[in-house]
Amino acid sequence: MPNPTPVHISQYSKRTAVAYRYGSLAIAGIGLIWAVIFAAMGAWVGVAMEVAVFATGLVIYQLNLRGHNTFGILAGQAALIAIATTMGLFLDVPTATAPRVSHLYLLVVAALGYLNYQREKSRAQLALIGLCLMAFIVLASAPLTSPQVVMPEMVRSAGTWINTTIATAMLAACIHAMQAEFVRKDKFGRDLMAGLWNNEFQLVYQPQVDLSHATIGAEALLRWNNPQRGSVSPMEFIPQAEKFGLMVAIGSWVLEKGCYTLAEWGKDRHFQHLRLSINVSASQLMHEDFEVLVGNTLVKTGADPQRLILELTESVLVTDMELVITKLNRLREMGITISLDDFGTGFSALSYLRRLPIQQIKIDRGFVQDAVRTPRSASLVGNVIRIGLDLDQDVLAEGVETTEQHALLAKLGCTQFQGYLYDKPMALPDFEKRIENEAQRPSPKIAALGRVG
Secondary structure (H helix, E strand, O other), X not given: OOOOOOHHHHOOOHHHHHHHHHHHHHHHHHHHHHHHHHHHHOOHHHHXXXXXXXXXXXXXXXXXXXXXXXXXXXXXXXXXHHHHHHHHHHXXXXXXXXXXXXXXXXXXXXXXXXXXXXXXXXXXXXXHHHHHXXXXXXXXXXXXXXXXXXXXXXXXXXXXXXXXXXXXXXXXXXXXXXXXXXXXXXXXXXXHHHHHHOOOEEEEEEEEEOOOOOEEEEEEEEEEEEOOOEEEOHHHHHHHHHHOOOHHHHHHHHHHHHHHHHHHHOOOOOOXXXXXXXXXXXXXXXXXXXXXXXXXXXXXXXXXXXXXXXXXXXXXXHXXXXXXXXXXXXXXXXXXXXXXXXXXXXXXXXXXXOOOOOOEEEEOHHHHHHHOOOHHHHHHHHHHHHHHHHXXXXXXXXXXXXXXXXXXXHHOOOOEEEOOOOOOOEOHHHHHHHHHHHHHOOOHHHHHHHHHO
């Protein structure tokens, strides 16, 4: 499985991050300008409030710059709500010649909150949006005249026009950002579907090896190269494919493509021993016609089901367990091997391991990385291997990157491996070239006999 990308890359587009960054600087600038005006008037209460606005803008900017978008946006919204409400109550009170306008910024904050909620739904964000709208209604409907700073009418009138103009412009920018984000999401879904029709997807193959580093098979990994977007990370497009309901169609393409490859391997004596692992999402597995699709694909391609491995993540365990078991049993009746990927990352793996018709478990890369660092982690990996072997399951360690990790895993009883130590994911011709090169090399036993002679 590919390494996850940072949160600020995977959940926030660069364009949106830049928009938040400049928006926070605009807030800081507004606060600084009014702090100077209030200082010239000697209104130190107003200066304190505007300095708070200035500081809030800078804090949001720094959090955004460092990638802490979620916390930065929520904290910034809370601070701005408090500041706008305080200003509306004690500074920007309505008079006979000038209405209250500072509460207009609350609409901007609410719009920003809604845009953020579309990316990451949370109760905290909903609560801030609700609080923002309530404060806006109160300040817009009630006079609440308790001024702490009395400003000259010229300054008050100019400030009304300036703040109204700025708040309206910022609100329009938020609406534009919403529209751009919705269009971006819709376009992403359209691009995904177009990519499927235009053959923009491809499979790469990462070797799986035995104790002697001989290749026993491969995992087929999906890649997307879009003419406009370039190479798109699976960590970005797979969640979107799930969201738009495209994973079943894309997964069907992967299955058919992989089975055609497996069928071709079966025709060549150099490749007949290879097996191929294909990832299956929970939405694919739970589709009502999944088993029929798999059976039809095997017939259509002529692939040997004994050489096909379907990898499932522990996310399938949160669905209807009895239905999952029924589906997996039907796949097993076809001769297909079932593998549980990223074993140990979920809380329920051990409790269901005996019930699921699984023939292989893949030790999560995180366990593999930690095994060489601490005896406790090594002991945990050893226990996982023993559990798998006791249940008559193959155990494959993924994410192996060093000879030290390989040696430790082998010592603990693991016999199948996958990772950058053996090779990175590669195009099919390169993978097949690797197998041909292996076939031309003498086996260790033959080489040893040659040296003795």
